[in-house]
Amino acid sequence: MLKIENLHARVEGREILKGLSLSVNAGEVHAIMGPNGAGKSTLGNVLCGREGYEVTAGTVTYNGSDLLALEPEARAAAGVFLAFQYPVEIPGVNNTYFLRAAFNAQRKARGEKEFDSMQFLKLVREKLKVMQISDELLHRAVNEGFSGGEKKRNEIFQMAVLEPQLAILDETDSGLDIDALKQVAQGVNTLRSPERAFLLITHYQRLLDHVVPDFVHVLADGRIVESGDKSLALKLEEHGYAGIVEGAAA
Amino acid sequence: MSQPAPLPLVESLLDAPLPGSGIAWLDVARRENREAFAAGGLPDTRVEAWKYTALRALGQRSFAGGDADAQARVVDPSILALPGVEGPRLVFVNGVFRADLSMLDGLPAGLTLQPLSQALHGDAEPLRFALSRPALIEDARETGDAFTRINAASAGDGVVLRVAANTKIVAPVQLVFVGAAAESALAWHARNVIELGEGAELSLIEQHVASGEHTHLATLVSDTELREGARLHHTVLQNAAIGASMVRRSSVRLHARAQATLHVLELGGALVRHDLRAVLVGDNARLDTRGVFMPHGRQHIDTQLAIRHQALNTTSSSNWRGVANDRARGVFRGAIVVAPGADGSDASLGNKNLLLSPGAEIDTKPELEIYADEVKAAHGATVGQLDERSLFYLRSRGIPLAEARALLTAAFCRAVLDDLPNETLREHLSALLVAQLPA
Numbered sequence: 151m152l153k154i155e156n157l158h159a160r161v162e163g164r165e166i167l168k169g170l171s172l173s174v175n176a177g178e179v180h181a182i183m184g185p186n187g188a189g190k191s192t193l194g195n196v197l198c199g200r201e202g203y204e205v206t207a208g209t210v211t212y213n214g215s216d217l218l219a220l221e222p223e224a225r226a227a228a229g230v231f232l233a234f235q236y237p238v239e240i241p242g243v244n245n246t247y248f249l250r251a252a253f254n255a256q257r258k259a260r261g262e263k264e265f266d267s268m269q270f271l272k273l274v275r276e277k278l279k280v281m282q283i284s285d286e287l288l289h290r291a292v293n294e295g296f297s298g299g300e301k302k303r304n305e306i307f308q309m310a311v312l313e314p315q316l317a318i319l320d321e322t323d324s325g326l327d328i329d330a331l332k333q334v335a336q337g338v339n340t341l342r343s344p345e346r347a348f349l350l351i352t353h354y355q356r357l358l359d360h361v362v363p364d365f366v367h368v369l370a371d372g373r374i375v376e377s378g379d380k381s382l383a384l385k386l387e388e389h390g391y392a393g394i395v396e397g398a399a400a
Numbered sequence: 401m402s403q404p405a406p407l408p409l410v411e412s413l414l415d416a417p418l419p420g421s422g423i424a425w426l427d428v429a430r431r432e433n434r435e436a437f438a439a440g441g442l443p444d445t446r447v448e449a450w451k452y453t454a455l456r457a458l459g460q461r462s463f464a465g466g467d468a469d470a471q472a473r474v475v476d477p478s479i480l481a482l483p484g485v486e487g488p489r490l491v492f493v494n495g496v497f498r499a500d501l502s503m504l505d506g507l508p509a510g511l512t513l514q515p516l517s518q519a520l521h522g523d524a525e526p527l528r529f530a531l532s533r534p535a536l537i538e539d540a541r542e543t544g545d546a547f548t549r550i551n552a553a554s555a556g557d558g559v560v561l562r563v564a565a566n567t568k569i570v571a572p573v574q575l576v577f578v579g580a581a582a583e584s585a586l587a588w589h590a591r592n593v594i595e596l597g598e599g600a601e602l603s604l605i606e607q608h609v610a611s612g613e614h615t616h617l618a619t620l621v622s623d624t625e626l627r628e629g630a631r632l633h634h635t636v637l638q639n640a641a642i643g644a645s646m647v648r649r650s651s652v653r654l655h656a657r658a659q660a661t662l663h664v665l666e667l668g669g670a671l672v673r674h675d676l677r678a679v680l681v682g683d684n685a686r687l688d689t690r691g692v693f694m695p696h697g698r699q700h701i702d703t704q705l706a707i708r709h710q711a712l713n714t715t716s717s718s719n720w721r722g723v724a725n726d727r728a729r730g731v732f733r734g735a736i737v738v739a740p741g742a743d744g745s746d747a748s749l750g751n752k753n754l755l756l757s758p759g760a761e762i763d764t765k766p767e768l769e770i771y772a773d774e775v776k777a778a779h780g781a782t783v784g785q786l787d788e789r790s791l792f793y794l795r796s797r798g799i800p801l802a803e804a805r806a807l808l809t810a811a812f813c814r815a816v817l818d819d820l821p822n823e824t825l826r827e828h829l830s831a832l833l834v835a836q837l838p839a
Contacts, residue, residue, distance in 0.1 A: 242811030
């Protein structure tokens with residue numbers, strides 16, 4: 151589904167990704183772990199087409215086509231979703247209105263029929279139930295005045311409604327208490343399916359107690375320096391990044 | 401210093417008889433104002449209040465004075481209607497009252513609503529103070545207020561509205577000013593006198609609409625007096641022809657415990673200027689103003705707010721938004737004065753602006769002068785672009801760039817409509833804002 155080869159990317163003139171390669175197949179859950187400054191968030195932002203992230207070398211192929219050539223909205227319509235590390239507050243835009251606009255824009259881009267408000271409301275109610283999220287979120291402006299946990303839950307809720315093929319969670323677990331963390335994890339587990347892949351970008355191992363990954367990669371200094379199964383995360387927890395990063399460099 | 405050549409604009413000031421001609425004091429007032437305008441001309445940009453709005457081109461243009469054919473202009477009634485608004489309606493076409501388009505049957509008890517042209521036929525004495533008021537002189541000295549003079553010299557029609565004491569008028573009253581296409585560019589004028597008695601309540605909706613494309617000049621001068629404890633909701637929808645020039649001067653006086661809420665949408669017109677002067681003359685009076693101006697193309701929209709707190713514990717809050725696109729220009733000046741003795745007053749003024757294109761410009765100037773004690777005051781103004789992070793957030797969810805920009809801009813403007821009580825009207829105005837945005 152996703153094939154990243156030798157990706158180099160710069161932010162503000164500084165090279166952050168230095169030859170990153172990664173393959174993700176449908177149905178797989180990959181955890182990308184690494185110390186601060188390794189380039190974890192840059193990877194998520196590059197994949198979603200954020201301005202200011204300049205790709206200087208390498209390729210990203212998504213379902214056989216060049217992902218980097220697409221505008222952010224086209225990537226979304228193609229099924230790529232980023233759960234933001236810091237979701238933006240948008241006063242004056244109602245959460246449901248926003249989500250329906252996004253949902254219908256994606257459908258329109260794919261040549262599918264748009265949902266009217268009744269159809270959409272029905273879908274939203276189902277998702278709320280499955281995700282065990284309170285409908286109070288729907289009536290507020292997008293993320294406005296939300297607590298950290300509410301913002302992250304709202305990201306997961308959007309993911310549930312938009313049903314992406316490739317979901318990238320950028321440190322969605324950071325700053326959450328254990329209940330919120332469990333809720334986010336439960337959301338991800340609910341959405342796991344043979345057609346959908348996840349990229350969980352995280353600093354800590356604790357999310358992986360609740361979402362068991364198929365693969366764990368260690369990202370350091372802009373490259374993946376080690377890959378393994380879920381036991382690698384436990385090893386990291388025990389020894390810290392220092393041992394692994396140094397070991398890989400040697 | 402040589403005498404400047406008379407402005408072509410002066411020619412539009414009629415010698416022809418206006419409604420009310422023959423009333424001695426009115427003839428004097430009109431003549432004096434005509435002479436004062438002819439002598440003083442239009443202010444130039446050295447006058448502080450006109451710093452950002454140049455009138456030179458306007459002064460060089462010629463207009464036919466008034467519209468002799470106003471009664472015969474065909475107006476599509478659908479442009480007068482507003483969703484969620486059903487009640488008495490007074491309609492003027494090119495400044496002339498049109499009975500056939502108005503709805504004045506079965507006015508509720510306690511409401512006086514009539515065109516000025518008719519009011520002058522009866523006992524004109526109650527209008528004497530307003531139509532010949534010495535305040536003009538003070539205004540003129542301060543701002544070189546040429547347009548008030550033009551209006552006082554030439555307005556023969558307008559609105560006379562009174563609500564009796566302790567009367568609550570339930571249905572909103574609609575005032576519609578139609579600028580209708582004519583054989584040539586016209587100058588037309590309207591003079592409005594509004595008074596709410598003690599404890600009276602009224603919702604007022606003022607519309608400026610276009611019937612066909614034209615380049616008329618309109619001046620509208622309105623005085624509103626709110627007696628003790630009166631309450632007014634006033635909504636203004638300015639959607640004049642895209643080529644029209646429009647100058648409005650509104651003055652509002654609030655007596656003790658009176659409350660006024662004003663919502664203004666400035667969408668149309670080529671050159672638009674609105675001066676709002678409010679004076680809180682009675683203790684515990686309260687004024688809330690909300691507005692949005694959205695010039696695009698080559699439009700120039702200038703709003704000047706002057707609020708004066710003159711009594712104890714008075715409150716004013718003002719929240720204005722501007723959005724300029726293309727090569728358009730917006731101007732906002734908000735001046736608040738808390739006069740000596742207006743202790744315990746609370747004044748806030750905010751103006752946030754968005755520039756949607758590099759050729760657009762907005763000049764904003766909040767001013768605050770405080771001469772009283774125990775005053776709470778806050779003011780601020782910003783000019784910026786849409787937040788890149790918000791744009792990316794929307795796009796990352798699949799919303800195309802143009803749609804994302806429109807969505808954020810509409811949200812930015814809608815904030816000023818939040819406390820509009822009529823929900824249907826609010827939705828309609830909100831849709832008009834969205835329609836004004838670039839596709």
